[in-house]
Amino acid sequence: MKRVTVGICGLGTVGAGTLALLQRNAADIADRAGCQIEIGRLGVRGDRPDVETGTIPVSRDVMAVADDPEIDILVELIGGTDTALALVRRALANGKHVVTANKALIAEFGNELFHSAAEAGVSLSYEAAVAGGIPVIKALREGLSANRIQWLAGIINGTGNFILTEMRDRGRDFAEVLAEAQALGYAEADPTFDVEGIDAAHKLVILAAIAFGMPLQFDKVYTEGITGIETVDVGYAEQLGYRIKHLGIARRTEQGIELRVHPTLIPAKRLLANVNGVKNAVLVEGDAVGPTLYYGAGAGAEPTASAVVADVIDLARNLARGQGSAVPMLGVQPEAIESRPILPMEDVRTAWYLRMTAEDKPGVLSDVASICSRAGVSIEALIQKEPAEGQTRVPVIILTNRTREGELNRVAREIEALDSIEGQITRIRVEALDG
Amino acid sequence: MKRVTVGICGLGTVGAGTLALLQRNAADIADRAGCQIEIGRLGVRGDRPDVETGTIPVSRDVMAVADDPEIDILVELIGGTDTALALVRRALANGKHVVTANKALIAEFGNELFHSAAEAGVSLSYEAAVAGGIPVIKALREGLSANRIQWLAGIINGTGNFILTEMRDRGRDFAEVLAEAQALGYAEADPTFDVEGIDAAHKLVILAAIAFGMPLQFDKVYTEGITGIETVDVGYAEQLGYRIKHLGIARRTEQGIELRVHPTLIPAKRLLANVNGVKNAVLVEGDAVGPTLYYGAGAGAEPTASAVVADVIDLARNLARGQGSAVPMLGVQPEAIESRPILPMEDVRTAWYLRMTAEDKPGVLSDVASICSRAGVSIEALIQKEPAEGQTRVPVIILTNRTREGELNRVAREIEALDSIEGQITRIRVEALDG
Numbered sequence: 001m002k003r004v005t006v007g008i009c010g011l012g013t014v015g016a017g018t019l020a021l022l023q024r025n026a027a028d029i030a031d032r033a034g035c036q037i038e039i040g041r042l043g044v045r046g047d048r049p050d051v052e053t054g055t056i057p058v059s060r061d062v063m064a065v066a067d068d069p070e071i072d073i074l075v076e077l078i079g080g081t082d083t084a085l086a087l088v089r090r091a092l093a094n095g096k097h098v099v100t101a102n103k104a105l106i107a108e109f110g111n112e113l114f115h116s117a118a119e120a121g122v123s124l125s126y127e128a129a130v131a132g133g134i135p136v137i138k139a140l141r142e143g144l145s146a147n148r149i150q151w152l153a154g155i156i157n158g159t160g161n162f163i164l165t166e167m168r169d170r171g172r173d174f175a176e177v178l179a180e181a182q183a184l185g186y187a188e189a190d191p192t193f194d195v196e197g198i199d200a201a202h203k204l205v206i207l208a209a210i211a212f213g214m215p216l217q218f219d220k221v222y223t224e225g226i227t228g229i230e231t232v233d234v235g236y237a238e239q240l241g242y243r244i245k246h247l248g249i250a251r252r253t254e255q256g257i258e259l260r261v262h263p264t265l266i267p268a269k270r271l272l273a274n275v276n277g278v279k280n281a282v283l284v285e286g287d288a289v290g291p292t293l294y295y296g297a298g299a300g301a302e303p304t305a306s307a308v309v310a311d312v313i314d315l316a317r318n319l320a321r322g323q324g325s326a327v328p329m330l331g332v333q334p335e336a337i338e339s340r341p342i343l344p345m346e347d348v349r350t351a352w353y354l355r356m357t358a359e360d361k362p363g364v365l366s367d368v369a370s371i372c373s374r375a376g377v378s379i380e381a382l383i384q385k386e387p388a389e390g391q392t393r394v395p396v397i398i399l400t401n402r403t404r405e406g407e408l409n410r411v412a413r414e415i416e417a418l419d420s421i422e423g424q425i426t427r428i429r430v431e432a433l434d435g
Numbered sequence: 436m437k438r439v440t441v442g443i444c445g446l447g448t449v450g451a452g453t454l455a456l457l458q459r460n461a462a463d464i465a466d467r468a469g470c471q472i473e474i475g476r477l478g479v480r481g482d483r484p485d486v487e488t489g490t491i492p493v494s495r496d497v498m499a500v501a502d503d504p505e506i507d508i509l510v511e512l513i514g515g516t517d518t519a520l521a522l523v524r525r526a527l528a529n530g531k532h533v534v535t536a537n538k539a540l541i542a543e544f545g546n547e548l549f550h551s552a553a554e555a556g557v558s559l560s561y562e563a564a565v566a567g568g569i570p571v572i573k574a575l576r577e578g579l580s581a582n583r584i585q586w587l588a589g590i591i592n593g594t595g596n597f598i599l600t601e602m603r604d605r606g607r608d609f610a611e612v613l614a615e616a617q618a619l620g621y622a623e624a625d626p627t628f629d630v631e632g633i634d635a636a637h638k639l640v641i642l643a644a645i646a647f648g649m650p651l652q653f654d655k656v657y658t659e660g661i662t663g664i665e666t667v668d669v670g671y672a673e674q675l676g677y678r679i680k681h682l683g684i685a686r687r688t689e690q691g692i693e694l695r696v697h698p699t700l701i702p703a704k705r706l707l708a709n710v711n712g713v714k715n716a717v718l719v720e721g722d723a724v725g726p727t728l729y730y731g732a733g734a735g736a737e738p739t740a741s742a743v744v745a746d747v748i749d750l751a752r753n754l755a756r757g758q759g760s761a762v763p764m765l766g767v768q769p770e771a772i773e774s775r776p777i778l779p780m781e782d783v784r785t786a787w788y789l790r791m792t793a794e795d796k797p798g799v800l801s802d803v804a805s806i807c808s809r810a811g812v813s814i815e816a817l818i819q820k821e822p823a824e825g826q827t828r829v830p831v832i833i834l835t836n837r838t839r840e841g842e843l844n845r846v847a848r849e850i851e852a853l854d855s856i857e858g859q860i861t862r863i864r865v866e867a868l869d870g
Contacts, residue, residue: 021723025583031648031771032580034763127578133724135578143562143570145467146744148460213466271730274709281728288456289568289731289741293716295706296727306724309581317761326752326760328469336466 002035004316007065009043009087010077014101014128016051017301018077018308025309033313035320040070045083066091073315075308076100085109092116092124097319099311101128101304107202110209110216114329123325125311130203131156131280133303134296135310140210140284141331147286149211151251151258153433156203158278158298159187159194160226160246164263165276167234168243174229186278196225197246197261204248207282208259211250212340213332217259220342224262233355233426236397237265240381242353243273244428256343265353265430271295272433283433346406351380351430354398356415357422360387364420365396371418375411377403393422399430437470439751442500444478444522445512449536449563451486452736453512453743460744468748470755475505480518501526508750510743511535520544527551527559532754534746536563536739542637545644545651549764558760560746565638566591566715568738569731570745575645575719576766582721584646586686586693588868591638593713593733594622594629595661595681599698600711602669603678609664621713631660632681632696639683642717643694647687647775648767652694655777659697668790668861671832672700675816677788678708679863691778700788700865706730707868718868781841786815786865789833789847794855795822800831803850810846812838828857834865 006022008015022029022039030036042053043062059065066074066087074091078084081104088105091098092113100106106113106126117124127137131154140149155161159181166177178195181187193199201221209216226246237244242265251258266273271293275281280298285291297303318325330337358364365384372379378401387394400408412425441457443450457464457474465471477488478497494500501509501522509526513519516539523540526533527548535541541548541561552559562572566589575584590596594616601612613630616622628634636656644651661681672679677700686693701708706728710716715733720726732738753760765772793799800819807814813836822829835843847860 017723021581025581025722028583028648028767029581031767032763034761034768133721134727135574138573138578139570142749143573143745144741145748146456146460146464146741148463213463269709271706271709274704274706286568286741287460288452288737288744290738292569292729292731294727294729297725302723303725306579306581306721309723310578313580314577314761317763321758321761323756323758323761326469326749326756326758328467328752332463332466333469 002320003038004035004072004319005038005040005070006073006075006312007041007043007068007071008039008075008077009062009065010079011042011044011051012077013301014304014308015077017305018075019051021302021305021309029309029313033316033320035316037312037316041065041068062087063090066094066096071096072319073097073099073312075312076102077308081105081108088113089116092120092122095120095122097122097315099125099308099315101308103129103199103202103206107205107216107218114334117329118334121324123315124329125315126206127311128304128307130206131282132296132298132300133306134280134282134294134298135307136282136294137210139294140207141327144284144286144289144292145331147288149252150285150287151249152207152211152282152284153247153249153272153431154207154282155245155272155275155280156248156282156298157194157200157246158280159191160200161275162186162278163195164226164229164244164246167229167231168238171231173231174227195227197223200246200248200261204250204259204261208250208257210331212252212257213330213337214257214340215337217342220259222260222262222345226263229263233428236355236383237353239383240399241268242266242430243268245273249431253343255347256341258343258348260345260348263428265428266433270433346404346409348405349402350405351402352400352408353428353430354400354412355426356396357393358396359420360392360394361420367418367420368396368415371411371414372400375407377401377408377411437755438473439470439507439754440473440475440505441508441510441747442476442478442503442506443474443510443512444497444500445514446477446479446486447512448736449739449743450512452740453510454486456737456740456744464744464748468751468755470751472747472751476500476503497522498525501529501531506531507754508532508534508747510747511537512743516540516543523548524551527555527557530555530557532557532750534560534743534750536743538564538634538637538641542640542651542653545641549769552764553769556759558750559764560750561641562746563739563742565641566717567731567733567735568741569715569717569729569733570742571717571729572645574729575642576762579719579721579724579727580766582723584687585720585722586684587642587646587717587719588682588684588707588866589639589642589717590680590707590710590715591683591717591733592629592635592681593715594626595635596710597621597713598630599661599664599679599681602664602666603673606666606670608666609662630662632658635681635683635696639685639694639696643685643692645766646685647692648765648772649692649775650772652777655694657695657697657780661698664698668863671790671818672788674818675834676703677701677865678703680708684866688778690782691776693778693783695780695783698863700863701868705868781839781844783840784837785840786837787835787843788863788865789835790861791831791850792828792857793831795827795829796855799855802853802855803831806846806849807835810842812836812843812846
């Protein structure tokens with residue numbers, strides 16, 4: 001039987017999971033790949049890993065793996081964009097195929113790296129970089145390849161979804177749930193990447209590049225985190241028939257591509273609204289197929305390893321036949337990748353959830369409504385609560401129809417300027433996700 | 436630019452959709468495939484189709500398409516296992532790649548046809564045969580290839596799901612909803628294939644063959660339809676926190692493979708329970724990735740065409756590079772396909788929903804409970820309704836724990852033999868779908 005040799009760099013959570021999975025399912029994997037997949041060398045920086053490596057040679061210098069002439073496929077699981085970038089550049093320059101789970105690397109350096117890979121006649125695979133074990137890159141690049149993708153919307157950060165799920169299910173505060181997520185190991189000590197939407201933005205940029213056949217443009221994503229979401233808003237959303245999810249959304253419009261990560265009210269009956277805890281899901285709308293959804297574990301050692309090893313098997317199946325992968329790295333042939341304008345946020349049209357604190361006296365709602373009306377903003381729903389005992393102010397919640405964001409901002413400022421309105425308006429975008 | 440030539444046989448709903456999609460998205464498809472995909476010939480039996488075919492040659496003899504030396508890929512969209520079987524045999528014998536949406540053909544003749552294709556060094560692709568536009572064949576065969584699949588459960592017949600959804604949402608009867616589904620064109624004039632589970636069994640056999648690397652064994656599937664489901668059971672299931680779905684289930688056990696299609700109570704909070712109307716979804720449990728779910732349109736012209744054309748693009752991407760597809764047709768190399776025993780239904784273990792009509796007098800429940808107890812069947816939940824005005828009999832609903840089916844049948848017969856129980860017990864299997 002033929003043999004394909006893999007080198008794995010990085011033996012943290014995902015690296016250890018990948019090693020374990022390749023070993024545990026070796027027989028089944030060989031039956032599927034049509035060749036033996038041998039682990040030829042491991043690369044780890046610093047201390048020897050806390051992982052049983054058996055007789056596999058371990059290099060402290062990860063570059064030695066990229067230079068090893070026995071290695072066909074280098075698996076980069078170091079993370080970050082320092083050593084990992086240098087390593088992947090070197091492996092590609094040496095004519096090795098590369099498999100990575102590194103979303104930051106692809107989102108920020110993918111254009112260069114895909115070009116280098118194409119020049120070298122090798123593949124750079126990255127299924128594990130988006131939504132962990134869910135084969136959504138494959139779905140977009142191959143399964144939906146007949147479609148013109150209209151839009152996609154994904155829960156692509158498990159930590160954020162865990163926090164929002166707990167806030168809803170138990171009425172807990174953001175800060176309290178975040179602390180628990182850190183204790184459970186779902187969230188990093190520095191949770192910025194997760195809760196500020198940067199991790200989701202990395203993934204969204206990758207999905208959008210495939211969906212629309214355009215270069216990766218990480219610096220163009222609008223990113224808004226969930227740190228400002230209050231438990232009270234989760235509750236009002238519920239009363240209106242919605243749930244708040246932290247979504248990455250990419251949409252094709254006449255004026256440009258929308259590329260945005262932000263908290264979003266979505267109808268409670270949508271499947272995406274019922275994706276809870278650390279799970280991920282991506283909803284994709286194609287012109288022929290309509291909506292399809294892909295759901296599963298977005299992180300974790302073995303779910304991520306599942307995607308890494310699937311990429312290895314894809315390559316090994318081809319290498320065992322003496323051929324390369326026929327699937328272009330971004331789904332379209334490199335020469336067909338086309339730069340597309342990104343729509344400025346002020347031109348994006350969504351519905352809105354607005355919560356304001358108003359004086360409990362006649363005429364306030366009428367003032368608010370007439371500001372909306374003059375701006376052409378329709379009010380789809382309105383909740384005004386009774387004032388609490390001894391209070392003279394009440395929360396007012398409004399759902400608007402779809403409005404240009406620049407216009408909505410102007411309306412919000414005008415409402416905030418009313419004497420009867422206290423402080424700032426809480427604003428959350430609303431998406432129907434119905435096509 | 437290179438060119439790959441396709442011949443399409445059958446211009447019914449899906450054939451017309453495939454033609455339209457290849458033409459509408461031709462530019463995007465060429466960018467993805469790396470070649471022009473040309474429609475070289477159409478084959479239609481009988482009258483000229485009610486479809487604009489432009490300058491494409493149309494043959495009344497579909498075999499002429501299989502014999503046309505210009506055709507690289509034959510797309511079979513005739514359906515059934517008469518002409519379609521002869522056509523696919525001929526195309527493969529002529530060394531042509533074949534793409535089909537024909538579930539009956541693959542489920543019943545796949546073993547022979549995959550063998551012929553492998554002999555001829557060509558591919559027989561069938562993404563559209565299962566769950567329409569959802570790329571679940573690709574997910575199983577490629578995306579999850581690193582996993583040992585433990586089980587899968589799917590809503591893989593849209594007509595049946597539409598009927599069950601309407602029964603639940605509107606409390607309507609089976610017969611009434613079926614008539615509407617026929618009027619809407621969701622159900623055929625002869626709905627047997629859909630409502631008796633034969634269509635789902637075809638699809639389940641295909642999914643199971645890939646998941647477990649075994650031959651297609653259509654004659655081994657246990658198949659039970661939804662014609663016996665009563666609105667009252669839909670309501671009681673709801674009260675117990677469940678929904679009734681018509682599932683195809685395949686599971687790996689120590690004793691053999693479970694392969695079964697039947698109505699099933701599943702917890703209402705599962706995503707699968709919230710897949711409504713004509714939509715399909717497949718839940719797959721892998722040892723590394725855990726549960727993943729694939730959702731979308733399971734039928735219809737363009738959703739099915741989406742999968743047909745994706746298969747064409749997969750092939751064209753390879754043909755444009757002068758190579759064949761590296762993905763084995765059933766996911767494992769042909770020589771690794773292994774016959775596996777199918778578990779007899781009496782050895783299958785599930786929980787059960789039992790509904791019986793009992794006399795409203797002391798001691799009845801105690802008799803029922805002690806029959807269950809002696810057989811080791813635990814009662815997880817029990818609902819006894821008040822008798823209706825003037826009635827002396829009441830419905831009793833029991834949820835049991837997981838029990839061997841042979842044992843449950845014995846228990847049911849013993850309960851039915853009680854003087855205080857009238858008629859037969861309604862029995863529906865229950866699955867937690869939690870791993």
